[in-house]
Amino acid sequence: MAGVDKRELILLRLKAILDGVPGIVAAWRDRGEVPPTDKETGDVQLPALVLLDGTEDILVSTKGKNVYGKIPPTLFTLKPQIYIILMPQADIPNTLGEQLSAFRISVYKAITTDPGLLGLLGTSGGIEYRGSVTDMQSGGSLEGQMRLDFWLDYVFNPAEL
Numbered sequence: 001m002a003g004v005d006k007r008e009l010i011l012l013r014l015k016a017i018l019d020g021v022p023g024i025v026a027a028w029r030d031r032g033e034v035p036p037t038d039k040e041t042g043d044v045q046l047p048a049l050v051l052l053d054g055t056e057d058i059l060v061s062t063k064g065k066n067v068y069g070k071i072p073p074t075l076f077t078l079k080p081q082i083y084i085i086l087m088p089q090a091d092i093p094n095t096l097g098e099q100l101s102a103f104r105i106s107v108y109k110a111i112t113t114d115p116g117l118l119g120l121l122g123t124s125g126g127i128e129y130r131g132s133v134t135d136m137q138s139g140g141s142l143e144g145q146m147r148l149d150f151w152l153d154y155v156f157n158p159a160e161l
Contacts, residue, residue, distance in 0.1 A: 004160055006120060010078055010152060011053055013117045017110050018049045018082065023103065027051065034085055046087040047103065054080040059153055073157035075124060079149065082107060086144030096144040097136055104132060107148060117152075125154040 011029065018027035027049040028034065034048050059075040066072075084103045086096060111117065112127050121127065130149040135141045 006154055006156065006160065007056060007076075007078055010117065010120050010154060011051070011080065013114070013120055014080060014082075014111065015051055017114050017117065018051055018107070021049060021103070021106050021110055023047065023106070024049050029053075036087055044087070046085055047099075048085045049103075049107065050083040050085065052081040052083070054078065071158045073155050073159070075153055076156040078152045078154065079130075080152070082148040082150070084146040084148070088143045096142075097134075100134060100136070100144060100146045104146060104148060111150060121152060121154045125152065127152055 015027065015029045018024070021027070024047055026034075026045050029051045030053060031050050034045055034050060036046050037044055056076055056078050059077045062072055062074050084100055084107070086099055089096075108129060112129070117127075128151040130151055132146050132148050134146045135143055
């Protein structure tokens with residue numbers, strides 16, 4: 001597996017998982033604002049999912065030690081952010097919260113049960129759902145958006161790069 005960045009493989013797998021979530025019109029990676037319709041085609045683009053790469057932190061420090069002149073493998077935590085974006089509406093319907101919850105469950109199940117993702121994380125890795133934040137709160141835009149936070153632990157092995 002020489003020349004492979006496991007972090008990138010995990011993010012690619014997450015994007016592929018999001019592409020398959022039922023009821024979602026489109027999924028993007030590292031995209032900013034998603035307008036309700038495509039400016040060129042007029043096609044509806046929402047509801048959508050946006051995957052942001054997020055951050056990555058070391059979970060088990062090697063304390064800078066080399067083994068036989070090489071940096072040893074260690075555990076890292078990848079912390080991507082996934083946004084659910086519903087179609088904005090002039091009048092806020094009572095169902096926006098229900099819609100966000102339904103997509104949250106679909107995304108959660110798709111990520112936590114995907115064999116390809118679980119294989120990339122390996123037996124030393126894991127998935128932790130850390131919670132969500134919505135715009136459905138005081139001071140929020142009330143458009144129907146939710147951020148899901150997952151922590152994905154995996155083995156980073158410099159020898160595989």
